[in-house]
Amino acid sequence: MHALVLKNLTKTYKNGIQALKGIDLTVEEGDFFALLGPNGAGKTTAIGIITSLVNKSGGTVEVFGHDMDRELETAKSCIGIVPQEINFNLFETVHTIVVNQAGFYGIPRPLARQRAEMYLKQLQLWDRRNSIARSLSGGMKRRLMIARALMHQPRLLILDEPTAGVDIEIRRSMWEFLRKINEEGTTIILTTHYLEEAENLCRNVAIIEGGRIIERDSMANVLRKLQTETFVFNLSEARTAPPALPGFKAQMTDEHSLEVEVSKGQSLNDIFTHLSAEGIAVSSMRNKVNRLEELFMRLVDGSARAAPAAAGAPRGAATP
């Protein structure tokens, strides 16, 4: 079953900005889906429309088969949202915030209290249940929004930059938690600027740019499309010029760092063979940037370059 179907979704704001230019997107039930795009691409507008915080200009939204124009309340009851910005009452306690949210979804207080205990414990907030929300740290506030979104046990959980500003330890514990609830059956849509996060967690991905979907595929297929990757070799001994590496594009970025572009089909073994032949020792090696980040930058740059050329003509999504 489809968890979410967007058809020709458009949004033009009063100031004339066309945030969405006809988005078609399907997310399957049980998926862990990444919706990526640069700032201002239209991700938050799309999420705003799905969660009914933004009025759409055109198109349709279906959540688990419920059309939001005809079955708004039923569709909304399927969705849990963790927004980008903090949006709870900072003067209420953690426990009150989550119990009230359950109430808005029709969950009686005794059951809401049980769930509050369960989710606050799972998200390590139970000890702070009686704290006023504004006294929480940034990471705690993010986790509180996740706990709140789960109180009615939504079938579709949408997370808009859930780990922004969260330290790596908490971020990883949040990833584990999200993986667990996804394995338990919750469909998750994630937007993030940490592309490592999307690559680690998500099975499918859509990239949105300029109000259009420019890529939509499985994460594995998307990453396979990456034609070249850049590796950084840390050399044990300093040198000024790059060694001869036939068939590879190489440069020294400092006296110990050798950057080499490796195209699809080329082997890292060849690089090591050449380096060994020249007596160059490598102390460590890493990708210059995360693979998804590299692909993302190329797609977005390509889309930006293509835009002026296609100005005035409708631009189809680059979805294969």
Add this chain to the structure above:
Amino acid sequence: MSASRARAEWVGFATIVIREFNRIIRIWGQTVVPPAVTATLYFVIFGSLIGRRVGSVGGYDYMQFIAPGLIMMTVITNSYGNVVSSFFGAKFGKHLEELLVSPLPNWLILCGYIAGGILRGVLVGALVTVVASIFTRLPVQHPLAIVSAVLMTSVVFSLGGFVNALFAKNFDHISWFPTFVLTPLTYLGGVFYSVSMLPHWALVASHANPILYMVSAFRFGFLGTSDVNLGLAYGIMAGAVVVMFTLALSLLNRGAGIRD
């Protein structure tokens, strides 16, 4: 509507009301105490000190005459103030989104805020009634008129506060209407005087003020006398409830001031 849906909606409505009540109690220093202090000052200055020189109005001493008006004035300002500040605060702090993303229908969200306005209006109105009874004996002639007038008035001004909050973009916007419209209309709505004491032009002008009908119907409940026709007063109050509810709900359905 299925029984489970109705139950869920009732839980949602009750949650809004509980949240509003807790808010009123949590910030009691802003919600409950100031109206009681203000009312006490009114009773001391206008009722006790100046009132002695005024004599009787409509067969009752001045303190008895102004008490229902002061109670009603408190109900009006507190019903309005509760909804406008609570709803605008939620909008400004973005936690209104908690309600907007939920499956609660808009009419129920509106009813929840109205209930919050009534709660504060009645709570503070009851407190001022207690203060009034310290200063004067307040007869109760028609309890049903008291209850009906106070509820309808509270609903109308709760809705007024809601509409104001929808359109408000900053905290100035939620104080303009109470300062420049609501307060003058209340003071000129027969709270401190009987409109029969006014010159003809002012008497005619006063009848265009809906608050006059609300105060008069409420005063009738206590004293058994009214400055206006009671049937007309209830008609105006009922009409105002219908018009304001329809206006607030249609604005909410359109997402005016809250959805892009």
